[in-house]
Amino acid sequence: MNAHSPLPPGAPSSGSIVVFDLDGTLAETAGDLIGTLNVILAREGHAALPLEQARDLLGAGARALIQRGFAVAGASLTPERLETLFQDFLAYYGDHLTDNSTLFPGVVEALDRLESEGFRLAICTNKMESHAVALLDALGIGHRFRTIVGKDTFAFSKPDPRHITATVERAGGDPTQAVMVGDSKADVAAAQAAGIPVVGVTFGYTPVPMRDLAPDWVIEHFDELPGAVAALVPLAAVKPAA
Structure with missing residues (x-):
């Protein structure tokens, strides 16, 4: 995984971390x-x-x-x-991971911005870990993440909140300085149960409109993500686990 760059002045703490779902969140798969x-x-x-x-x-x-x-x-x-x-x-x-799969618009720029502001990045997906690693590498962003955790990495997976908290721990992050980003009920439910603020994207895979799932923040484009994360990190430190 990539080395973490020094924190710029006024950046969040070194344990601040953004955890991403993969399918329907970072990539159209x-x-x-x-x-x-x-x-x-x-x-x-x-x-x-x-x-x-x-x-x-x-x-x-x-x-x-x-x-x-x-x-x-x-x-x-x-x-x-x-x-x-x-x-x-x-x-x-x-054998067909990237026949038709691409990153959503603005993903690379949002990751650049978050890293420049001192955030660690991690993946917590219900995709098999080997497939997640291979897909992210093929899309050119696998090296950006401190850890890539799949459905089979641990004995539990989303919506179990331990899937997210174990991802944060594996990445060396601080759960009181963590934000989850996802597109589904499993992402929102797991984050809420873990007491971690969650950003919901509107362009992913869910039969229920994202706003109806009541995440802490909703974005329609990755341009909006850095601002959402900046607003939610202070909330992470005081939000109790469900």
């Missing part, structure tokens, strides 16, 4: 995820799902995506069959 789901559905004799219809199935990891996709197709899966299809999904997706 729906095309490759749903594309992989459709490959698995086709192998099982089911019709492909239109991308716009299937976007809201994302956000809880590959197993949940498969279960949700097959439910939409009117099919149920035994635990054993789900595990087999999950492994098939991982194998195919691992």
Whole structure:
């Protein structure tokens, strides 16, 4: 991971950290995820799902995506069959991580600004860790993060608040100087349960409008993120865990 630059005058404390979700937050990955789901559905004799219809199935990891996709197709899966299809999904997706995936506008500039202001950066995603690392490296920003934590990194994952707090600890951050950035109910719920302020983005993968999930701040473009983080870091120091 990249070395942390010295703090500029008036910057937040050295433990200040911004933790990001990945899919639907930093990167538009729906095309490759749903594309992989459709490959698995086709192998099982089911019709492909239109991308716009299937976007809201994302956000809880590959197993949940498969279960949700097959439910939409009117099919149920035994635990054993789900595990087999999950492994098939991982194998195919691992070869197609960036066929159609790109960073959202303004991501690089926002990361530049946060780093210049002294923030550590970390990833907490329900994507498998190896896929998250490979995707972020392919998109050119993997080196920016102190740690990249996936669904399989620990024995728990979002919406469990420990997924975020363990990410902060692994990155050497201070939970009283942390902010979470995400696009889904799992992100908001985990951050709230951890007592960590959360910024919700409106352009990600959620069937419920982000504002209805009641994050501490809502942004519609990454240009707005540095200001949101600056406003929320003081709140982190006094916000009690739920």
